[in-house]
Amino acid sequence: MKKLMIVIMLFLPSLVFASDYDQISKQLFSKIKTGEYEEAMNSLYDTNPWVSKNSDQVINIKAQLSSLDGLVGKYLFHELISEEKVGTHFVHLIYMVGYERQPLRFELQLYKVGSTWRFQSFSFDADLQEDIGKLANMKLVD
Template identity: 30%
Template sequence: MMNRFKILLILFTLIQSSCSSNSKDGGSQIIIKKFFSLYETKGVESALNYAYSTNSWLASGSREDTQKVIMQLKEFTTKLGKLNGFELLKKKDINERYTVCSYMLMYDRQPLRFTFIFYKPNVEWQLQSFQYDVGMSDESVNSINLSW
């Protein structure tokens, strides 16, 4: 009887810790943290392959599309110089299951923006969409013009 209680207690603890790491946006932030760790240590390909692997629909989709994004980003970033870090620009929780995070990567030549959209269809967070662009200058100027 006591052994059953111990097993149930251990299972409950494991389930609770699993849920807390995926609660609200904790799971999406875990994905982001690992993504940037891989990006800095192993490069674009490793980081994007990991991010796409969090979503079985993206992972099982067209490998050509994934490789195209990876190759374009690799080629583009080689022209930007050294990566000097990254920081969160904006995070917006649409609701408890959908969140958007925008990060600025600080390269020598110019900043690069990564936008991640995460979705939690059940228990686990997954990457729903990934985009990158350099349109931050235009948006900055437009936001200043609108506020005057």
């Protein structure tokens, strides 16, 4: 019984840590799934009052996301492929987001202020396949 309590105590902080910020990415992907790209980005930017969701950069990201259906087809799935935590106040998440033509990489950085998680940065690109190929080739040398 004592061993079980120790195991639970060891894993509890990481479970609490993850569940706190999961809502941000869940809301983002629920909007992307339905093609609501502008609303998806607004849901991110709404979590951080220090970042303007009407800047030229954000407007450009919204336009790029909105054009994805025409470039890579319909959204199919998203899958968390990397989760790097720095202490208990910062996390870097990388998702593989599947579309009909190819997968894309979406990266989110989240920062915890007090008891609230905030979006810190967002990016997406089509370099996932290339990076996986480089990683696979590096393993050949090992």
